[in-house]
Amino acid sequence: MRDLASLHNIAFVGHPGSGKTTLVDALAFEVGASTRKGSVADGTSICDTEPEEQEKKHTLQNAFVSANWGDKAWNFVDTPGYPEFQAQVQAACYASDLVVGVVSATSGVTFNLRAKMRQAAEMGRGRAIVITHLDAENVDFDALIEELRSKIGKECVPALIPDQSGPGFSAVARTVNHPENSWCARLEDRVMDACEDEALVGRYLETQELSAEELDQHMPNAIAKGSLVPVLVCNPESGVAVPKTLEFFQRFAPSPATVPTLDHEGNVVEMTREGPALGTVFSVISDPHLGRVCLARLHRGTLKASDSVGTGQHKAEKLGGLFRLVGKNREALEDAGPGEIIAFAKVDHLGPWETFSSSGEEVAPMPTPAVPEPMVAMAVTPTSRSDEQKIGESLNKLAVEDPSFQVEHTTDTHELVLHGMSDLHLQVMLMRLQRRFGVSCETHLPKIAFRQTITKPAEGHCRHKKQSGGRGQFGECFLRLRPGESGSGIVFIDKIVGGAIPRNLIPAVEKGIREQAAQGVLTKGEVVDVEVEVYDGKFHAVDSDEASFKHAGAMAFKEGVLAAKPVLLEPVMDLEIHVPTDMTGTVFSDLTSHRRGHVLDQATEESGHGTIIKAEAPLATMQTYFRELKSQTAGEGSYSMRFSRYAPMPGPEQKKVLAETAQ
Numbered sequence: 001m002r003d004l005a006s007l008h009n010i011a012f013v014g015h016p017g018s019g020k021t022t023l024v025d026a027l028a029f030e031v032g033a034s035t036r037k038g039s040v041a042d043g044t045s046i047c048d049t050e051p052e053e054q055e056k057k058h059t060l061q062n063a064f065v066s067a068n069w070g071d072k073a074w075n076f077v078d079t080p081g082y083p084e085f086q087a088q089v090q091a092a093c094y095a096s097d098l099v100v101g102v103v104s105a106t107s108g109v110t111f112n113l114r115a116k117m118r119q120a121a122e123m124g125r126g127r128a129i130v131i132t133h134l135d136a137e138n139v140d141f142d143a144l145i146e147e148l149r150s151k152i153g154k155e156c157v158p159a160l161i162p163d164q165s166g167p168g169f170s171a172v173a174r175t176v177n178h179p180e181n182s183w184c185a186r187l188e189d190r191v192m193d194a195c196e197d198e199a200l201v202g203r204y205l206e207t208q209e210l211s212a213e214e215l216d217q218h219m220p221n222a223i224a225k226g227s228l229v230p231v232l233v234c235n236p237e238s239g240v241a242v243p244k245t246l247e248f249f250q251r252f253a254p255s256p257a258t259v260p261t262l263d264h265e266g267n268v269v270e271m272t273r274e275g276p277a278l279g280t281v282f283s284v285i286s287d288p289h290l291g292r293v294c295l296a297r298l299h300r301g302t303l304k305a306s307d308s309v310g311t312g313q314h315k316a317e318k319l320g321g322l323f324r325l326v327g328k329n330r331e332a333l334e335d336a337g338p339g340e341i342i343a344f345a346k347v348d349h350l351g352p353w354e355t356f357s358s359s360g361e362e363v364a365p366m367p368t369p370a371v372p373e374p375m376v377a378m379a380v381t382p383t384s385r386s387d388e389q390k391i392g393e394s395l396n397k398l399a400v401e402d403p404s405f406q407v408e409h410t411t412d413t414h415e416l417v418l419h420g421m422s423d424l425h426l427q428v429m430l431m432r433l434q435r436r437f438g439v440s441c442e443t444h445l446p447k448i449a450f451r452q453t454i455t456k457p458a459e460g461h462c463r464h465k466k467q468s469g470g471r472g473q474f475g476e477c478f479l480r481l482r483p484g485e486s487g488s489g490i491v492f493i494d495k496i497v498g499g500a501i502p503r504n505l506i507p508a509v510e511k512g513i514r515e516q517a518a519q520g521v522l523t524k525g526e527v528v529d530v531e532v533e534v535y536d537g538k539f540h541a542v543d544s545d546e547a548s549f550k551h552a553g554a555m556a557f558k559e560g561v562l563a564a565k566p567v568l569l570e571p572v573m574d575l576e577i578h579v580p581t582d583m584t585g586t587v588f589s590d591l592t593s594h595r596r597g598h599v600l601d602q603a604t605e606e607s608g609h610g611t612i613i614k615a616e617a618p619l620a621t622m623q624t625y626f627r628e629l630k631s632q633t634a635g636e637g638s639y640s641m642r643f644s645r646y647a648p649m650p651g652p653e654q655k656k657v658l659a660e661t662a663q
Contacts (some may be wrong), residue, residue: 016081111636256339312362320346412449460560475548512553
């Protein structure tokens with residue numbers, strides 16, 4: 001176990017291609033976590049260990065690199081750049097005390113980076129920026145700093161200054177060593193804004209003077225509180241300024257001692273080593289040899305490799321090893337304390353975002369972030385009988401690893417539907433399904449669960465008579481149908497008088513009606529919101545039975561629905577769309593002109609650079625929306641979608657659906 005102040009848990013976030021993984025590889029080499037500096041291009045990165053990552057040359061899941069170097073214990077977390085893997089980024093930010101946004105000088109400050117830095121701020125994490133690719137042609141350090149301050153916040157201030165921009169970039173210097181530079185005074189201002197030493201603040205306000213030692217002493221607190229987002233510069237590929245960047249993290253990165261952990265009541269958790277361990281699982285991975293591996297952040301107490309852990313609601317399970325991760329390798333631990341990121345195996349009852357204890361007593365859940373809502377759905381069909389037998393358990397294992405990947409067995413359309421953040425997200429999950437579990441699938445868009453209702457009163461009648469030697473079948477009933485209240489389903493009303501249908505056979509009429517309603521009339525979709533009144537009928541003393549009246553009720557209902565001007569009801573979704581402000585008009589036009597959507601409201605995000613659009617649109621027009629929105633917004637748009645209600649489908653659209661159904 002290490003002292004709290006000696007722990008550095010740092011997550012690296014940013015846009016794809018910004019240099020996150022290359023930077024982590026360079027830092028891992030500097031601290032001795034790897035014997036050679038890995039490369040994304042040649043597949044030797046310490047972070048990109050999955051075949052899918054090596055094939056696509058991009059990080060697709062969190063990678064953890066732990067090492068002891070200098071007087072510190074380090075945990076570097078490399079995160080996926082693609083925004084559709086935001087659940088991974090969320091977990092990494094939760095586990096860390098400092099979130100470093102990596103910005104390529106060639107691409108500038110992207111919407112994706114802004115979103116991740118905003119997420120880190122909302123989680124109360126300290127933030128920093130590292131600029132890469134400053135040695136490229138036609139880049140301008142000063143212009144990039146102004147862009148950072150405009151799009152992320154005035155908290156962004158250079159802490160390392162390059163000797164120049166462009167191919168000649170070869171060294172950096174600390175801003176504090178150049179008091180003549182205008183950024184030095186701004187750096188001091190940001191640090192003093194968070195300073196808790198009133199005497200020092202008073203003297204600074206009076207004299208505008210601050211020693212380098214005083215600035216250094218209070219900088220970690222300023223970063224932890226969000227008053228300062230230091231901007232650093234290095235070239236991880238050539239190694240220029242990587243040691244300076246590591247030195248800055250070593251001296252000034254917030255530690256668990258400066259980033260308080262709050263419980264569910266908002267109270268600060270005392271990070272003492274005494275007593276049973278308390279921690280939260282933030283991620284789960286399936287290891288082919290160890291089974292379920294839980295990654296957790298410890299909040300309090302001491303966890304030993306020989307301990308058992310539980311939530312109090314399940315029987316505590318003994319740890320199957322306690323270790324930390326170094327890329328794809330593991331280093332065994334005898335024990336761990338508060339502030340540490342650890343991994344343990346074979347505790348099968350724990351899942352992501354569950355709080356556990358080694359005391360065996362029930363524990364209150366710690367506050368955790370909300371899981372991102374999936375945006376894209378895909379139906380899958382196993383390609384073989386053996387795949388069909390394995391697919392359920394295999395998909396559930398993948399869903400435990402990634403809470404934003406969800407599996408649904410639909411009751412309306414009887415399909416197996418996968419929900420994810422994007423086409424790429426689902427593609428990667430299916431690749432893992434094939435590689436890890438040997439299960440292959442065919443894919444298609446999910447069927448839409450249309451429903452049906454009627455728009456005017458009508459009557460239905462059926463006389464069921466069948467004679468085939470011996471006892472026959474006979475049942476006759478008369479129905480009245482009326483449109484019902486929205487959400488009422490099928491309301492059955494018995495108006496039989498005089499024994500036209502015997503009491504014991506009326507339930508059979510109702511059963512036939514309900515079964516036919518569930519099966520559908522125009523299509524296979526359920527018929528809803530209809531009042532059905534049985535008011536007359538006939539029976540035969542010998543040939544009438546439940547089966548006869550069940551059939552008569554079903555056919556009379558079908559006839560009545562067809563006579564009552566039926567319409568298809570389609571699911572309408574509530575949408576919340578986040579787009580760059582300058583692209584709002586394009587998104588508006590597409591929603592209203594091509595998706596039969598209605599914009600309900602819009603608001604500007606706090607940063608002023610994004611717009612939140614609240615709208616509604618039929619699900620039928622939204623099944624491939626992720627691709628179109630990505631195209632319209634250069635990959636910067638995102639949305640969430642929830643079911644709102646069923647609404648009548650316009651006549652032309654209904655004709656198309658019925659024509660497709662008839663084929």
